Amino acid sequence: MIPEIGHFALILALVVxxxxxxxxxxxxxxxxASWVAVAKPAARLQFLLLLVAFAALSWAFLQSDFxxxxxxxxxxxxxxxxxxxxxxxGAHEGSLLLWALILSAWTAxxxxxxxxxxxLMMARVLGVLGLVATGFLAFLIFTSNPFTRLLPAxxxxxxxxxxxxxxxxxxxxxxxxxxxxxxxxxxxxxIAAMLGGRLDAAWARxxxxxxxxxxxxxxxxxxxxxWWAYYELGWGGWWFWDPVENxxxxxxxxxxxxxxxxxxxxxRGAFKAWTVLLAIFTFSLSLLGTxxxxxxxxxxxxxxxxDPSRGLFILLxxxxxxxxxxxxxxxxxxxxxxxxxxxxxxxxxxxxxNNVILVVTTVSILLGTLYPxxxxxxxxxxxxxxPPYFNAVFIPLTIPLAILIGLGTVARWKRDSLAHIWxxxxxxxxxxxxxxxxxxxxxxxxxxxxxxxxxxxAFWVLxxxxxxxxxxxxxxxxxxxxxxxxxxxxxxxxxAVFIVGITLTSIYSLEEDVRLVPGDHYRMGGYDFLFKGTTxxxxxNYQGTRGEIVITKDGRPxxxxxxxxxxxxxxxxxxxxxxxxxxxxxxxxxxxxxLGADGAxxxxxxxxxxxxxxxxxxxxxxxxxxxxxxxxxxxxLARREQRAMAGETA
Amino acid sequence: xxxxHKRMAFLALGLAVLGVAAWLVFKALGxxxxxxxxxxxxxxxxxxxxxxxxxxxxxxPGSLKREGxxxxxxxxxxxxxxxxxxxxxxxxxxxxxxxxxxxxxAQGRMGPDGVFVADExxxxxxxxxxxxxxxxxxxxxxxxxxxxxAGGNKP
Numbered sequence: 164m165i166p167e168i169g170h171f172a173l174i175l176a177l178v179v180x181x182x183x184x185x186x187x188x189x190x191x192x193x194x195x196a197s198w199v200a201v202a203k204p205a206a207r208l209q210f211l212l213l214l215v216a217f218a219a220l221s222w223a224f225l226q227s228d229f230x231x232x233x234x235x236x237x238x239x240x241x242x243x244x245x246x247x248x249x250x251x252x253g254a255h256e257g258s259l260l261l262w263a264l265i266l267s268a269w270t271a272x273x274x275x276x277x278x279x280x281x282x283l284m285m286a287r288v289l290g291v292l293g294l295v296a297t298g299f300l301a302f303l304i305f306t307s308n309p310f311t312r313l314l315p316a317x318x319x320x321x322x323x324x325x326x327x328x329x330x331x332x333x334x335x336x337x338x339x340x341x342x343x344x345x346x347x348x349x350x351x352x353x354i355a356a357m358l359g360g361r362l363d364a365a366w367a368r369x370x371x372x373x374x375x376x377x378x379x380x381x382x383x384x385x386x387x388x389x390w391w392a393y394y395e396l397g398w399g400g401w402w403f404w405d406p407v408e409n410x411x412x413x414x415x416x417x418x419x420x421x422x423x424x425x426x427x428x429x430x431r432g433a434f435k436a437w438t439v440l441l442a443i444f445t446f447s448l449s450l451l452g453t454x455x456x457x458x459x460x461x462x463x464x465x466x467x468x469x470d471p472s473r474g475l476f477i478l479l480x481x482x483x484x485x486x487x488x489x490x491x492x493x494x495x496x497x498x499x500x501x502x503x504x505x506x507x508x509x510x511x512x513x514x515x516x517n518n519v520i521l522v523v524t525t526v527s528i529l530l531g532t533l534y535p536x537x538x539x540x541x542x543x544x545x546x547x548x549x550p551p552y553f554n555a556v557f558i559p560l561t562i563p564l565a566i567l568i569g570l571g572t573v574a575r576w577k578r579d580s581l582a583h584i585w586x587x588x589x590x591x592x593x594x595x596x597x598x599x600x601x602x603x604x605x606x607x608x609x610x611x612x613x614x615x616x617x618x619x620x621a622f623w624v625l626x627x628x629x630x631x632x633x634x635x636x637x638x639x640x641x642x643x644x645x646x647x648x649x650x651x652x653x654x655x656x657x658x659a660v661f662i663v664g665i666t667l668t669s670i671y672s673l674e675e676d677v678r679l680v681p682g683d684h685y686r687m688g689g690y691d692f693l694f695k696g697t698t699x700x701x702x703x704n705y706q707g708t709r710g711e712i713v714i715t716k717d718g719r720p721x722x723x724x725x726x727x728x729x730x731x732x733x734x735x736x737x738x739x740x741x742x743x744x745x746x747x748x749x750x751x752x753x754x755x756x757x758l759g760a761d762g763a764x765x766x767x768x769x770x771x772x773x774x775x776x777x778x779x780x781x782x783x784x785x786x787x788x789x790x791x792x793x794x795x796x797x798x799x800l801a802r803r804e805q806r807a808m809a810g811e812t813a
Numbered sequence: 814x815x816x817x818h819k820r821m822a823f824l825a826l827g828l829a830v831l832g833v834a835a836w837l838v839f840k841a842l843g844x845x846x847x848x849x850x851x852x853x854x855x856x857x858x859x860x861x862x863x864x865x866x867x868x869x870x871x872x873x874p875g876s877l878k879r880e881g882x883x884x885x886x887x888x889x890x891x892x893x894x895x896x897x898x899x900x901x902x903x904x905x906x907x908x909x910x911x912x913x914x915x916x917x918x919a920q921g922r923m924g925p926d927g928v929f930v931a932d933e934x935x936x937x938x939x940x941x942x943x944x945x946x947x948x949x950x951x952x953x954x955x956x957x958x959x960x961x962x963a964g965g966n967k968p
Contacts, residue, residue, distance in 0.1 A: 397909070507822050519827055523834040530838060534846075545849035545949075547867060548842070549920075555841035560834060676905040677884040685884065736909040755886065755906030758879050765886040765906045 166231050169219025170310035173260075176212035176267070177300040179205050183293030187286035188358070199282055202289040203274045209296065210271040213264045220260060220309055221251050230316030233257060233309045239322035239732065241704040249333035250323040255457060255473075256309035258336055262453070263299050265337070266292070266344045273348060273373075280369065287355035288348075295347055298480045306473045322704065325731040331391030339384030339411055343449040345377025346418055349425075350446035353439045354488055357495040362435050367428035370442070372792040374425055375650075378418045379788030385411050386781035397738030397753045399674065399769045401777055404553040409532045410452035413525050417445040420521035423514050431576060433503040433511055436496045437518070443488045448525070450481045455532070506578040513571030520564050527556045565620040565662065568655050569627030573634075587634075591626035598622045607671055607772070608688070617666025624659040628652050650791025654784050661780025667773035676755060680763045688770035690750065691715045696762055697754070705729040705737070710754050710764065712741065721750070726766075728754045740767075748772045847920060851950035853957065856897040860923065868901065868929050869918040869950055870894040877913055889928070892917060894954035903931040910936035916948075 183205035190198025220233075224247045229235040237257070238250045252261040270292045277285055303309075326332070349370045356366045388411070393401045402408065421441040428438045454477040505511040531548045538546050573587040599619030604610040632652050635644050673688045681696035695711040707729035714721040724741030731737060743750040748770060755765030849867045850860040860866050869892070876891035881904075888907055891898045901919050911917060911934065921931035 507819055512823075515823075516826065516830070519830050523830060527834060527838050531842070534842070546846050547849070547920075549845050549847060549865075552841045552845035555845070556834070556837050559837055676886045678881050678886050679884065683884070738909055753906075758881070758886070767906055 165219050165222050166228065166310050166312070169216040169223075170308070172212045172215040172219065173300070173304060173308075173310065176209050176216065176263075177297065177304060179209045179212060180293050180296040180300055183209060184290055184297050185293075186290075187293070188290035191283045191286045191290070191359070199286040202286040202293075205293065206267070206270045206274050206289045209293075210264075210267040213260075213267045216310075217251070217260060217264045220257060221248060224248060224251050227320065228316075229318070229320050230312055230314065231309075232311045232313040235313050235317040235320045237323050238320040239704060240319060241732070242320075242323055242328070243703060245333065246323055246328045249327070252336050253323050253327045256303070256307045258340075259299070259303050259307055259457070260309055261337060262340050262344060263296065263303060265340045266296055266299065266347060269341075269345055269348055270296070277369070284355055284359060284361070287358050288351045291351035291354045292347060295351070295484070298483070302473075302476050302480065306476055322731065322733045325705065325729070325733065325735050325737045326395060329391065329395050331387055331395060335384060335387040335391055337384075338380050338387055342377050342379075342381025342384050342418075343411075343414060343452060345373065345380055346414060346421075346442075346446045346449050348373040348377065349421065349442045350488075353442035354491065357439065357491050360495065360498065362439065364429055364432055367425050367435075367438065368797065371422075371425045371429060372794075372797050374418065374422050374442075375788045375792040378415070378422055379785045379792070381411070381415050381418060382781050382785045382788065385415060386778045386785075389781075390778050393774070394740055394742055397740050397767070399740065399751045399753070399767070399771065401668075401774065404531075404550040406532050407456050409528050409553075410455045413528055413532075414445055414448040414452055416521050416525040416528070417441060417448050420518045420525075421445050423521075424518050427511055427514050431503055431505070431511060433505065434515070434518075436492075439496065440492060441518070441522075443485070443492065444522075447481070447485045447488075448529075450477075450484060454478060454481055505576070508574070508579050508581055508584070510571055510574040510576045510579070513567050513574050517564065517567050517571060520560055520567070524557060524560045527560070528553060531556070562616075562620065565624055565658070568624050568658060572627060572631045572651070572655065587630060588627055591623065591630050594626050595619050595622035607667065611670055614666055614670045617662055617670075621659045621662040621666070624655055624662070628655045628659070645794055645796065647791045647794040647796065650787045650789075650794070653787030653790060655787075657780045657782070657784030657787055659780070660776050660783055664773050664776030664778075664780055668771055668777065671772045672774075673770040674767075675769075676765060676767050678758055678763055679766045680761050685766075685768060687768055688748075689716055690721065690770060692752065692766075692768055694764070694766060697757075697764065700727060700729070702729065705731040707737075708754065708757075710741075710752075710766070712752050712766070714743065714750055724750070724752045726752045726754045728756075744775060746775060749774045849918075849950075851894045851897075851954060852892055852899045853894055853897040853950075853954050855899050855923070855929070862923055865920060865922050867918050867920045868892055868899060868931075869916070870898075871951070872911070872913045872915055872917050873898060874913045892919065892929075894950050896954035896957055899929050900927070901929045901931050901934075903934050905934075907934055908936040912936075 182201060186198045186205070187202035190196070190201070223231045223234050224238050225244070227234070227238060227240050227247070233254070233256050237254045238247055242250065250257075252258045270289060273288060273292070274285075277288070280288070352366060352370045352373070356362045388408070389401045392403070393399060421438065424434050424438045424441055427434045454474070457473060457477060531552050534548055535546050538544060569588060569591065570584060574584055596619055599622045600615050602618045603614040607614060632641075632644070632648070635648050675685075675687060677685055679685060679694040681694060683694050685692045685694070691714065693713040693715070695713060697708045697710045700707040700709045707727050709725050709727050712724045712726070714724065722743040724743060726741035727739035729737040729739060738753050740751055740753040751767075751769035751771060753767040755767055757764055847865045847867050849869060852868065852870050854860060855868060871893055873891040873893045878889050879887070880889055881887040885904065886906060887902070887904050889900060889902045890913075891900050902924070903919065915936065918935045919929065919931035920933040920935070921929055924930045
């Protein structure tokens with residue numbers, strides 16, 4: 164009964180989304196107030212209906228109702244309660260329902276916080292979001308219905324993929340979707356602004372906090388995924404340039420570009436047409452990401468179930484969204500020329516370069532991700548593009564970006580001089596050279612020029628940011644800084660921390676797969692790993708083996724790690740690594756496979772310096788995003804505009 | 814600076830970035846593409862002798878051997894498409910889902926002794942999953958085998 168209520172709510176939500184998509188847009192075009200007035204209630208109703216649908220599916224999971232096919236395929240009575248709930252979005256159908264729910268939640272939030280929007284603008288924004296929701300709900304209902312019954316009901320469920328039975332993966336998809344779907348908001352703002360023919364600073368100011376919010380969630384989502392892959396896959400890697408990872412990284416890069424170009428549009432009124440294009444581009448990449456992950460066209464380690472009709476549907480949807488928005492752009496963009504001048508040496512130029520580099524990076528990754536698909540479609544062979552390609556393209560493009568962070572933040576808007584910029588960055592420049600060259604020589608095992616380059620860049624970003632903060636604080640103290648200034652500073656410091664993490668981890672990691680008999684020692688990076696042997700392990704829905712490894716350094720005990728090898732009821736094996744985390748190094752131990760009768764195991768032993776800094780950097784960036792979007796400027800200005808508008812109509 | 818000069822400067826800047834990026838992309842693509850070959854194609858000499866490629870098929874049952882000495886973890890196994898087979902050597906821990914009779918993709922290059930030296934072995938997250946390349950290769954080899962048998966049976 165409850166699943167039917169959910170199913171019914173889902174169908175109603177589709178109808179409401181269609182109403183929300185058509186009436187307000189037509190109404191705004193024709194000037195029919197009663198049609199425009201439909202927008203807000205429809206958006207809120209849609210959220211409510213999807214909440215009911217989601218709750219119904221969650222209930223089916225918690226009750227282990229195996230007469231629902233999706234539940235039977237992805238849950239099990241012996242699954243711990245928390246994972247029964249997270250199993251709701253553990254596979255295709257449920258994760259799409261979550262996608263739709265999050266979209267409607269964002270939309271409902273717009274109706275609450277967007278009070279300063281003119282009713283027409285609001286109607287258009289909600290209308291565009293309604294159309295996007297219509298596409299997704301149709302996809303959900305017609306190709307991937309989570310409420311389909313299974314008759315007769317299964318006695319027992321097939322169990323959730325053990326890889327997903329982990330807190331990291333409970334949180335990862337919702338965060339990622341918050342990010343993906345969040346970019347629908349700046350997209351809707353851009354489309355609505357083009358429909359209304361009003362692309363001004365106010366539009367950029369409305370879009371900015373929403374973009375920052377989406378970007379913040381996407382940052383957290385990607386970082387969580389990377390962290391999960393690190394400790395759960397048992398390979399100790401944190402980024403594989405896997406197509407599915409790229410699918411989330413491309414909207415992140417484009418979103419980063421969008422955030423920066425929105426800053427220029429708001430402050431200086433420049434880059435308008437470009438910003439609109441970026442908003443379209445970013446959301447299209449989010450949709451493309453969903454397509455790549457959900458259609459199964461990619462051979463990836465993530466290997467989600469595939470179904471050609473689903474892929475075709477998303478591809479058509481993607482083509483419709485991209486096609487129609489680009490057509491609208493082509494018709495309207497020529498009218499939104501920015502007539503703002505700026506000199507070659509100015510912050511605008513730095514931000515323009517930032518945008519160019521970010522977009523070029525995105526396109527290079529897109530090319531590497533789609534290339535195998537294109538070659539395959541042309542029948543020219545089955546190829547794969549490996550991580551070396553992405554590293555070879557990404558790293559050289561990131562270096563100028565890091566340099567630009569320093570130059571752009573100290574440069575003045577509109578017009579600056581090289582002499583003035585040099586005067587400001589001279590000290591940070593020298594300091595970063597000194598610290599960057601000394602650090603690898605003193606703190607690390609041996610000096611390499613690559614490490615020195617990475618550290619110089621990290622210190623450069625850090626010191627120039629500190630310099631800018633000092634300038635801002637002059638005369639009014641650190642307390643006088645606005646939240647968005649702090650947000651900018653933290654975002655950039657996060658980048659510095661991130662650079663430290665990647666540089667030192669990729670250069671100084673020690674990795675070895677070794678055969679160990681109980682009692683064997685293995686020395687690595689100054690640590691002594693003693694393999695004590697293995698014991699049998701009994702879990703709620705798995706059995707396994709647990710190893711014990713005692714780690715000492717110079718005779719002093721460091722820690723004891725217990726890596727596990729589990730065999731789940733589904734027959735799927737899993738590696739649970741043993742990790743001793745630390746600020747300057749992680750010790751990582753994983754069990755491979757038993758080798759022979761003498762109790763020998765293949766054991767994977769890693770020493771990974773500064774690996775935590777990668778995720779720490781992402782966390783700091785996300786914190787920067789939160790500070791920026793909570794800046795009171797957005798609310799104060801919004802209120803002022805509201806008053807101005809009330810004055811106009813009075 | 815005149816506006817015209819400024820525009821030229823911006824244009825030059827943009828083109829420079831694009832040029833560098835395009836150069837990087839094409840250089841990197843050329844060096845890092847790896848093509849997929851089935852054991853039959855490898856035996857027929859279609860796979861490159863001096864470039865990385867991916868070899869896919871089924872792990873022949875009973876072929877997995879541990880050959881490591883001391884602390885070295887070394888495995889050899891045979892990848893087959895039920896028509897031809899190629900021996901693979903891999904130093905390191907095989908993935909969780911690696912099993913005899915299951916699909917596998919190994920990336921590496923041919924060694925001088927005719928053994929494929931893998932630097933990466935991939936098995937998939939899902940135990941029921943068969944990489945599409947492997948499925949296609951098996952089908953092709955099957956067709957070939959059937960055709961050859963039919964040919965051999967001709968009077």
